Amino acid sequence: MQALRNIWFLALATCTEGIRHRALWAIVCLAALLTMANLGVTNLYSWDLGKVSVEFGLSAVAFTGLLLVFFLGMKILADDLERSRIFLVLSRPVSIGQYLVGKYLGLGMILLLATIILGLSATLSMRYVLWKYPAYVPPDFSWLVYVMALTCQWLSLMVVLAASVLCFSFASQPFIALLLAVSVYMVGQNMELLRRVVLENPQAGALSGQENLVIALSWIFPNLSFFDKKYAAAYGLAFSGQEFLLLCLYAISYSALLLFFSAILFKRKELA
Amino acid sequence: MTHPAIQITNLDKSFGAGFKKYRALTELSLSIDQGEVFGFLGPNGAGKSTTIKLLLNFLKPDSGSLMVMGHAVGQEEFRQRIGYLSEFPFFYEHLTARETLLLSGRLSGMDRRSIDQRIPMLLARMNLAEATDRRVGGFSKGMKQRLGMANALIHDPEVVIFDEPMSGLDPVGRHQIKRLIAELKQEGKTIFFSSHILSDIEALCDRIGVIHKGVLLYSGGLGEFLAEGNGLEDRFVKLIEEADHASAA
Numbered sequence: 001m002q003a004l005r006n007i008w009f010l011a012l013a014t015c016t017e018g019i020r021h022r023a024l025w026a027i028v029c030l031a032a033l034l035t036m037a038n039l040g041v042t043n044l045y046s047w048d049l050g051k052v053s054v055e056f057g058l059s060a061v062a063f064t065g066l067l068l069v070f071f072l073g074m075k076i077l078a079d080d081l082e083r084s085r086i087f088l089v090l091s092r093p094v095s096i097g098q099y100l101v102g103k104y105l106g107l108g109m110i111l112l113l114a115t116i117i118l119g120l121s122a123t124l125s126m127r128y129v130l131w132k133y134p135a136y137v138p139p140d141f142s143w144l145v146y147v148m149a150l151t152c153q154w155l156s157l158m159v160v161l162a163a164s165v166l167c168f169s170f171a172s173q174p175f176i177a178l179l180l181a182v183s184v185y186m187v188g189q190n191m192e193l194l195r196r197v198v199l200e201n202p203q204a205g206a207l208s209g210q211e212n213l214v215i216a217l218s219w220i221f222p223n224l225s226f227f228d229k230k231y232a233a234a235y236g237l238a239f240s241g242q243e244f245l246l247l248c249l250y251a252i253s254y255s256a257l258l259l260f261f262s263a264i265l266f267k268r269k270e271l272a
Numbered sequence: 273m274t275h276p277a278i279q280i281t282n283l284d285k286s287f288g289a290g291f292k293k294y295r296a297l298t299e300l301s302l303s304i305d306q307g308e309v310f311g312f313l314g315p316n317g318a319g320k321s322t323t324i325k326l327l328l329n330f331l332k333p334d335s336g337s338l339m340v341m342g343h344a345v346g347q348e349e350f351r352q353r354i355g356y357l358s359e360f361p362f363f364y365e366h367l368t369a370r371e372t373l374l375l376s377g378r379l380s381g382m383d384r385r386s387i388d389q390r391i392p393m394l395l396a397r398m399n400l401a402e403a404t405d406r407r408v409g410g411f412s413k414g415m416k417q418r419l420g421m422a423n424a425l426i427h428d429p430e431v432v433i434f435d436e437p438m439s440g441l442d443p444v445g446r447h448q449i450k451r452l453i454a455e456l457k458q459e460g461k462t463i464f465f466s467s468h469i470l471s472d473i474e475a476l477c478d479r480i481g482v483i484h485k486g487v488l489l490y491s492g493g494l495g496e497f498l499a500e501g502n503g504l505e506d507r508f509v510k511l512i513e514e515a516d517h518a519s520a521a
Contacts, residue, residue: 002381006378010379013364016371087330087358088363088364088423089379090329091354093351093381270331271330
């Protein structure tokens with residue numbers, strides 16, 4: 001019970017610290033402006049304005065989330081080590097696992113808040129575009145699917161955040177951790193495409209005949225393209241509740257596994 | 273049966289590997305009784321902070337054992353019984369003094385009512401009452417040091433470990449910290465603090481340990497140590513020089 005309390009108090013403190021950080025609001029303001037730029041960008045297109053508007057809004061949210069994970073999130077984690085703030089926590093009866101999970105959830109709460117603010121901002125601009133050009137409202141467009149797609153964006157960010165915590169737990173320098181986390185994100189975004197190319201195309205260049213290796217890699221790296229539901233929202237494609245639940249389960253279990261390994265690796269680190 | 277507050281036995285610690293291997297502590301053994309004020313003295317880089325970090329389980333020893341209030345460090349939970357102030361106390365800069373102490377109290381397993389009672393009392397004791405709801409980022413070095421003290425004491429620990437508590441403070445700040453350590457001694461707390469400011473050690477400690485290049489040169493009463501020289505500084509410098517000559521020979 002005390003373990004859960006520790007995680008909650010750490011998450012709350014991390015969230016409070018992050019929310020008061022100027023960098024967060026600079027990024028959020030920039031992103032809000034970006035989503036509002038939706039109005040101008042869609043006017044550059046002469047067809048499918050509604051689809052462009054929905055995709056642009058969701059892309060702005062995803063881009064901002066990544067900035068928050070890689071710059072604010074990793075900075076907060078790195079500052080704990082570099083400025084010895086971690087001693088403030090670990091001189092109390094708090095385990096490494098509780099510390100990492102508390103930090104992860106606190107940063108996740110910041111990401112959730114940013115996703116809500118940016119999602120609302122994108123929604124407003126999209127509503128305006130869809131209202132102004134009713135002929136271009138995507139067929140079968142559903143606000144529910146839009147919210148589910150937005151939630152998937154957040155889940156994807158939570159997976160990237162867990163991968164960042166893992167990189168942070170073993171990298172010797174914060175910059176190396178950042179590079180590794182960005183690499184994991186890029187591989188994760190393209191893993192499914194690579195897997196399909198290799199499995200479905202016997203002429204897959206250097207990777208032909210390496211199907212088992214690619215399948216193994218696709219299990220190791222996060223499959224972030226699964227969470228990309230921008231097309232489903234923009235084109236009114238089917239996105240079932242069952243698929244959504246499976247994605248939630250995938251994000252939770254994969255993140256939990258990464259945090260578990262992070263705790264094991266972090267315990268080996270000497271806090272000199 | 274009462275056990276020592278802190279018991280360190282045959283402690284070895286090295287950093288790095290291969291040619292870069294550096295031995296930070298060699299066969300260090302110390303025993304500090306409950307209610308004692310123990311000064312851990314040594315030049316810069318002697319191994320004082322390393323010993324403290326080993327005591328708090330931030331570092332793992334190569335060999336040897338550490339016990340705090342009868343609990344084996346690294347094997348049993350003991351941290352609710354100690355308070356720790358680091359040499360450079362860094363805090364979450366966007367939290368207020370109250371929020372910082374609330375977090376530490378909560379993580380130490382205290383209930384909200386006890387924390388709410390202790391926060392104003394401790395902040396008043398540290399002359400920080402007016403800064404209760406100010407963000408720590410705007411605090412001066414002395415204020416951060418005093419907040420660090422309050423933070424170390426929020427859960428009323430039996431043993432307090434201070435790493436260079438007076439370093440970088442102005443005379444007023446140093447006086448306040450010294451007065452506080454004297455008050456804690458009156459309350460019967462065990463105090464283990466490292467310093468290279470000899471006058472502070474002389475004013476506060478019952479017993480001292482002198483460490484140099486990771487080797488304990490002296491451990492015992494302050495009176496006995498002073499009896500063999502012309503003041504603490506003279507005796508301390510002589511001991512360090514003797515150790516340097518012996519290692520050079």
